[in-house]
Amino acid sequence: MDVKLPQLAEGVEGGTVVSILVAEGQEVKKDQAIMELETQKAVGSIPSPSAGVVTKIHVKQGMEVSVGQLLISIEGGGPQSAASVKPTQAPASSAAPAADASAPRAATPTAAAKSAEDYRYESKSGAPPPAPPSIRKIAREIGLDLTRVRGSEAGGRINLADVRAYIQRLQDISGQGSSQSGGAQSTTAPMTTPGESVDFSKWGPVRREKLSPLRRTVSRRMVESWTSIPKINQFWEADITSLLALRKKHAGAYEKKGAHLTLTSFLLFVLARALKKHPRANSSLDESSQEIIYKDYIHIGVAVDTEGGLIVPILRNVDQKSLLQLSEELHTLTEKTRQRKISIEELQGGTFTISNQGSIGGSHFTPIIYAPQVAILGVGQGQSKPVAVDGKIAIRTILPVCLAYDHRALDGADAVRFLKDVVAGVETFDEAGLKLK
Amino acid sequence: MEPISTEIVVLGAGPGGYAAAFYAADKGKKVMLVEQNPRLGGICLNVGCIPSKALLHAAEVLREAKDSAHRGIEFGHPKIDLDKLRTWKESILDKLGQGVAGLAKQRGVQVVHGRGHFEDSQTLRVETSDGQKFIRYEKAVIAVGSKPAMPNAFDLGNKRVMTSTEALELPDIPQDLLVVGGGYIGMELGTVYAALGSNVVVLEALPSILTGVDPDLVRPVARAAQKAFKEIRVNTKVQKMATAGKQIKVTLEIDKQPREELYDRVLVSVGRAPNLADLGLENTKVTKDDKGFIQCNDRQQTEDPNIYAIGDVNGGVLLAHRAAKEARIAVEAMLGEASTFDNVVIPAVVYTDPEVAWCGLTETEAKAKNIEVKVAKFLWGASGRALTLDRTDGLTKLIIEPETERILGVGIAGAHAGDLISEGVLAVEMGATARDLAETVHPHPTLSETLMEAAESFYGTATHTFSRRTP
Numbered sequence: 001m002d003v004k005l006p007q008l009a010e011g012v013e014g015g016t017v018v019s020i021l022v023a024e025g026q027e028v029k030k031d032q033a034i035m036e037l038e039t040q041k042a043v044g045s046i047p048s049p050s051a052g053v054v055t056k057i058h059v060k061q062g063m064e065v066s067v068g069q070l071l072i073s074i075e076g077g078g079p080q081s082a083a084s085v086k087p088t089q090a091p092a093s094s095a096a097p098a099a100d101a102s103a104p105r106a107a108t109p110t111a112a113a114k115s116a117e118d119y120r121y122e123s124k125s126g127a128p129p130p131a132p133p134s135i136r137k138i139a140r141e142i143g144l145d146l147t148r149v150r151g152s153e154a155g156g157r158i159n160l161a162d163v164r165a166y167i168q169r170l171q172d173i174s175g176q177g178s179s180q181s182g183g184a185q186s187t188t189a190p191m192t193t194p195g196e197s198v199d200f201s202k203w204g205p206v207r208r209e210k211l212s213p214l215r216r217t218v219s220r221r222m223v224e225s226w227t228s229i230p231k232i233n234q235f236w237e238a239d240i241t242s243l244l245a246l247r248k249k250h251a252g253a254y255e256k257k258g259a260h261l262t263l264t265s266f267l268l269f270v271l272a273r274a275l276k277k278h279p280r281a282n283s284s285l286d287e288s289s290q291e292i293i294y295k296d297y298i299h300i301g302v303a304v305d306t307e308g309g310l311i312v313p314i315l316r317n318v319d320q321k322s323l324l325q326l327s328e329e330l331h332t333l334t335e336k337t338r339q340r341k342i343s344i345e346e347l348q349g350g351t352f353t354i355s356n357q358g359s360i361g362g363s364h365f366t367p368i369i370y371a372p373q374v375a376i377l378g379v380g381q382g383q384s385k386p387v388a389v390d391g392k393i394a395i396r397t398i399l400p401v402c403l404a405y406d407h408r409a410l411d412g413a414d415a416v417r418f419l420k421d422v423v424a425g426v427e428t429f430d431e432a433g434l435k436l437k
Numbered sequence: 438m439e440p441i442s443t444e445i446v447v448l449g450a451g452p453g454g455y456a457a458a459f460y461a462a463d464k465g466k467k468v469m470l471v472e473q474n475p476r477l478g479g480i481c482l483n484v485g486c487i488p489s490k491a492l493l494h495a496a497e498v499l500r501e502a503k504d505s506a507h508r509g510i511e512f513g514h515p516k517i518d519l520d521k522l523r524t525w526k527e528s529i530l531d532k533l534g535q536g537v538a539g540l541a542k543q544r545g546v547q548v549v550h551g552r553g554h555f556e557d558s559q560t561l562r563v564e565t566s567d568g569q570k571f572i573r574y575e576k577a578v579i580a581v582g583s584k585p586a587m588p589n590a591f592d593l594g595n596k597r598v599m600t601s602t603e604a605l606e607l608p609d610i611p612q613d614l615l616v617v618g619g620g621y622i623g624m625e626l627g628t629v630y631a632a633l634g635s636n637v638v639v640l641e642a643l644p645s646i647l648t649g650v651d652p653d654l655v656r657p658v659a660r661a662a663q664k665a666f667k668e669i670r671v672n673t674k675v676q677k678m679a680t681a682g683k684q685i686k687v688t689l690e691i692d693k694q695p696r697e698e699l700y701d702r703v704l705v706s707v708g709r710a711p712n713l714a715d716l717g718l719e720n721t722k723v724t725k726d727d728k729g730f731i732q733c734n735d736r737q738q739t740e741d742p743n744i745y746a747i748g749d750v751n752g753g754v755l756l757a758h759r760a761a762k763e764a765r766i767a768v769e770a771m772l773g774e775a776s777t778f779d780n781v782v783i784p785a786v787v788y789t790d791p792e793v794a795w796c797g798l799t800e801t802e803a804k805a806k807n808i809e810v811k812v813a814k815f816l817w818g819a820s821g822r823a824l825t826l827d828r829t830d831g832l833t834k835l836i837i838e839p840e841t842e843r844i845l846g847v848g849i850a851g852a853h854a855g856d857l858i859s860e861g862v863l864a865v866e867m868g869a870t871a872r873d874l875a876e877t878v879h880p881h882p883t884l885s886e887t888l889m890e891a892a893e894s895f896y897g898t899a900t901h902t903f904s905r906r907t908p
Contacts, residue, residue, distance in 0.1 A: 015796070026617055057750045114888050123838065123841070124808065124809055124838070124839075124840065125798070125803070125808040125809070125810065125838050125845055126696070126806075126808065127798075127838065127843070127845055129868075130843050130867075130868025131868055132866065133866050133867075133869065136780065137776075140775040140776065140777065141774075143775075151868075153867075154870045154872055154873060155838075155841035155843040155868060155870040156841055156843075157843075157867075157868040157869075157870075158868075363544050
């Protein structure tokens with residue numbers, strides 16, 4: 001059987017082979033790691049979908065591979081060839097040819113569509129993609145192959161919105177015409193319209209470095225965010241003098257527990273409460289269904305500066321955690337991220353992001369929203385400044401913050417009310433929250 | 438003779454045929470429906486589903502009355518008036534037959550009574566009581582159904598050797614009845630006659646009754662039947678039969694030794710064969726498979742582009758509701774719609790005591806095809822409703838795809854399993870997950886809760902059973 005690169009996670013279309021862990025002629029067990037792949041934000045292993053003997057390895061170390069690409073061939077592995085992948089929750093992600101037999105005889109999508117979305121529903125049990133009869137009827141009528149439509153509901157079930165989104169994507173692609181014909185490769189690094197090629201060596205020596213998958217993701221995400229979100233930046237200055245005093249008072253106790261009490265942990269604590277009060281700042285827009293999606297969970301992404309570039313791991317259920325837990329988790333997560341040991345799962349599902357550059361320096365800056373989130377908090381360095389307190393000039397530590405928000409989801413007043421609560425939470429932080437239980 | 442012209446002619450007015458005729462008429466087509474039997478409704482209504490279920494209801498009442506004794510209610514020995522029972526059963530068939538005829542009339546479907554014979558790919562000859570009629574059609578639907586198979590060796594020309602058709606006529610209550618074939622028809626009619634008072638012996642050539650059904654679903658039926666019947670013999674074959682006065686002498690092969698036994702009547706239920714003899718198919722391009730069933734594509738179209746075939750004539754599972762679904766597909770295909778018989782879940786129900794019903798993938802099938810599944814089960818002993826009905830001999834199970842938790846199949850054994858399975862069919866058709874079923878509130882106390890509890894047990898959190906497995 002042929003093992004192909006499965007769909008790793010939503011939005012991840014490929015990666016670079018870091019290492020190959022098996023050799024031709026070697027026997028492998030089911031779920032044994034066969035190779036390591038650097039995808040956009042993490043290094044993950046690809047497990048073998050079945051037991052057998054490796055007959056051929058089709059890729060090399062350092063090679064870029066995309067979803068659906070043939071990786072290795074295994075013999076004696078039984079008829080089921082479904083390469084599902086461990087670190088993702090994406091259901092039915094594999095490359096078995098078995099499901100083709102049951103696929104409806106629908107028109108095959110255009111070549112352009114293929115390059116844009118190599119998704120194919122595969123089921124170990126050979127079952128056709130899960131979709132209610134009404135949706136299957138629509139698909140038959142318009143000649144749509146449902147195995148290509150990614151279902152968003154439980155178990156990968158396809159609903160009408162998924163079909164709409166798929167058709168919309170096909171239309172978008174056909175609208176782009178032949179300029180995008182680079183196959184799956186081009187989707188791995190779509191820098192939108194690449195600028196005019198300039199020969200910089202005319203003016204002196206240059207050095208060229210290939211963009212890493214991570215750099216490409218960052219650049220793609222940033223362009224998407226910049227071009228698609230009508231964004232507003234709301235500035236504020238928070239007086240953190242008393243917060244710093246509190247930190248000083250309790251830092252020792254936290255250290256004894258092995259936790260670093262940082263400004264970011266305080267901000268996470270405060271943000272969780274503010275997001276609960278202002279659910280819109282924790283929401284997402286679904287343009288295809290014209291709906292606003294409120295999330296009953298608060299997972300906050302924290303921008304981490306790593307050698308390879310910006311990575312944003314997610315802290316889950318921030319509202320349910322104590323300051324101690326947050327401090328500990330933040331530390332572990334940051335370390336894991338810096339060492340690039342973070343899994344793709346730990347980078348997904350964020351509802352809000354915080355970017356704290358204070359440890360490096362700088363004042364106000366305007367962060368870019370991490371779509372499909374609708375807001376992000378940019379935090380600069382706290383500085384001692386003379387300010388008016390009760391009519392008198394006092395020296396206080398002032399933290400510059402900026403809330404960037406998507407004006408489609410939040411109006412100015414909403415955003416200011418939210419930020420006001422965040423600032424108030426920081427300025428009048430309740431010491432009770434610091435108690436170690 | 439001038440042929441009558443029509444857009445669509447449907448041959449056979451069973452649950453497939455009349456459904457096709459009515460649907461085509463509803464879609465604005467000119468339709469003729471040809472049926473040789475004076476009463477419409479086909480096998481299902483006349484000598485199949487409906488009469489057997491009427492008799493099974495009577496059997497259930499008898500059993501319930503008997504079982505009531507231990508609940509403190511005694512009725513005494515039942516008096517059975519066979520003529521009256523037969524009349525009641527016939528009255529149901531008449532009512533339904535008239536209903537179908539009435540619906541045909543309201544829709545302007547012209548019913549022609551007589552035997553049809555294809556002259557060519559566009560002409561059907563019908564032998565009616567007023568002579569031959571020729572129908573010139575654009576499209577034809579063959580829906581003539583099947584009949585009980587009667588192997589030549591058993592065909593003695595003796596009325597004491599019956600098929601299901603004769604057995605449903607209730608000629609008498611034989612003291613000793615042999616049922617040859619432990620499939621659903623043999624088991625259902627065996628249940629009827631056992632309740633009426635016959636000593637029923639069921640013979641099955643294979644190692645189990647209800648072959649093909651998951652063994653755990655068969656178990657409650659086998660257990661109840663062993664109590665109600667005189668005997669169930671598996672791995673047993675009939676070598677020959679002969680008339681012996683007012684009885685039938687049956688030579689059996691048990692452990693390779695022949696043995697002779699005498700029975701008052703024998704019911705042969707060893708399968709069904711399509712009613713395709715003398716239909717004139719050789720005058721069309723319609724082809725048949727090696728078992729004699731019509732070959733057609735998933736749009737119900739035969740090799741003859743003008744002729745569609747639905748229901749039992751196509752082989753596979755011979756079920757009325759499959760025929761009705763195929764009727765819709767055939768009509769939509771004729772109208773140029775993109776319908777196909779693809780990915781359609783056909784539930785099956787065996788009306789034994791207790792009933793067995795299933796849909797989608799079965800555990801047996803998953804094993805045979807080497808498909809990895811998880812099975813979640815709920816035993817009815819923990820169902821309050823089952824206890825109040827005094828029917829704890831039941832089991833509900835879900836066949837689940839492990840990665841997606843999608844429900845691929847449902848199996849139920851127990852009272853009213855046939856009515857309960859529809860929720861399972863909907864779940865499979867909708868691509869529902871076990872979570873969907875577990876999260877759906879089911880009324881209490883009902884047997885339908887067993888579906889929810891089976892789904893909950895998949896997560897180790899069924900309220901009324903304890904699972905050691907941590908979720």
